[in-house]
Amino acid sequence: MSKSLYTLLIIISFCFSQTANASFINILYDHTDAFAQVTYDPGVVSNPGTTLDTFSGALFPSAVFGGYDLSGDRSATIPIPGTEFADTTDYSARNDARLVSNFYRFGVNLGTSAPSQFGATGSASAETDLSLRFQVSDGNSLMDLFAAYEGNAPVQLILYDETLGVTVEDLAPTTFSQDSANGVVLYDNHIYSLTGSLYAFTPLSGDPSSNFGFRFEDGLVLAGVPEPGTLTLMLAGLIGLGMFRFGKKS
Numbered sequence: 001m002s003k004s005l006y007t008l009l010i011i012i013s014f015c016f017s018q019t020a021n022a023s024f025i026n027i028l029y030d031h032t033d034a035f036a037q038v039t040y041d042p043g044v045v046s047n048p049g050t051t052l053d054t055f056s057g058a059l060f061p062s063a064v065f066g067g068y069d070l071s072g073d074r075s076a077t078i079p080i081p082g083t084e085f086a087d088t089t090d091y092s093a094r095n096d097a098r099l100v101s102n103f104y105r106f107g108v109n110l111g112t113s114a115p116s117q118f119g120a121t122g123s124a125s126a127e128t129d130l131s132l133r134f135q136v137s138d139g140n141s142l143m144d145l146f147a148a149y150e151g152n153a154p155v156q157l158i159l160y161d162e163t164l165g166v167t168v169e170d171l172a173p174t175t176f177s178q179d180s181a182n183g184v185v186l187y188d189n190h191i192y193s194l195t196g197s198l199y200a201f202t203p204l205s206g207d208p209s210s211n212f213g214f215r216f217e218d219g220l221v222l223a224g225v226p227e228p229g230t231l232t233l234m235l236a237g238l239i240g241l242g243m244f245r246f247g248k249k250s
Contacts, residue, residue, distance in 0.1 A: 023141040025216055028191065029133035030058040036072035036093040036108070040122040045076035046086065048122075051093075059097060059130075065104060070095040072126065078118045089114045091204055095126040100213070103144070106130060107211030108153060108200040117204050124204060130196035133162075136186045142217040146180040147171035151208030153200035163190040171212070183217075 035054040042048040051074040059066050072093035077086040094109045108126035147157045156172040159181075171179040186192065200208040 023139045023188070024137045025141070026135045026137060027060050027132070028135055029131065030060050032057070032059050032097070032128065032130045034068065034070060034095050034097070034128040036070040036095040036126040038072045038074040038091045038093050038122070038124045040074060040076045040120055044078055044118070044120045045089070046079055047076055050074075053095075059104075065099050067097045067099065069098070070126075072124065076120060078120060087118050089117050089120050091122070091124050093124045093126045095128060097128070103213040103215045105211060105213035106196060106198060107209065108198045109207070109209040110200050110202050111207035112204070120204065122204050123201065125201040126198070127200075128196065128198040130194070132194040133191065134194070135191045136188055138188070140188050141186040143184050143186055143214060144180070144182045144217065145169055145171060145184065145212075145214045146178055147173055147212040148178040149173040149210050150176060151200070151206065151210065152202075153198065153208040153210035155198050155210035155212055157196045157212040157214070158194070159184065160193045160195075161190055162193055163187075168192070
């Protein structure tokens with residue numbers, strides 16, 4: 001046996017050993033819309049208007065989670081009649097998606113560092129809508145989910161098994177609490193959809209917030225993973241090519 005063919009067979013054996021006991025999460029659809037916004041109305045403040053930050057697109061365009069950090073923060077000045085001075089007020093609308101302790105966490109949070117808005121009116125809001133569709137292959141797997149309601153900000157996270165046509169988990173806490181589901185079984189060759197939503201609003205009063213998150217267990221690979229059948233065909237082709245070259249040399 002030639003040295004090149006022997007090397008090829010070693011590489012192929014290594015690939016099989018690395019994939020034989022691993023499940024895959026194959027992303028079929030991935031889209032998220034999110035925004036964070038603060039508006040000051042005309043009348044009291046000298047600089048009314050809106051600050052808006054948005055995101056729309058895929059969070060797993062490759063095997064790496066993208067995430068985002070949106071800021072609708074806005075400051076305003078309030079002239080003090082009869083003087084050259086002005087008070088300053090501010091409000092913050094934050095919306096982020098980031099990886100925390102292996103969880104893909106999504107959160108909205110509104111609030112201010114000023115003790116009072118000094119008569120200013122307006123609103124702050126933030127919203128997230130996640131839609132993820134994926135297929136499990138090469139064995140069963142597991143995932144964890146949570147949804148936390150920390151203020152007057154509705155939150156919901158739904159895992160749906162499209163293959164069986166049933167809702168697997170529906171997390172929607174309505175009080176200051178967290179719902180979670182750990183060790184949820186994802187079955188081999190099943191297609192799932194995961195939808196999540198967050199919404200927070202305030203008329204420049206209070207600090208509503210909420211968040212949800214999920215993670216895949218067992219060292220799953222996200223996006224860009226060949227189907228097992230495709231991988232097998234590729235390896236078979238490499239073996240055939242190696243044998244053909246070996247035969248010609250012989």
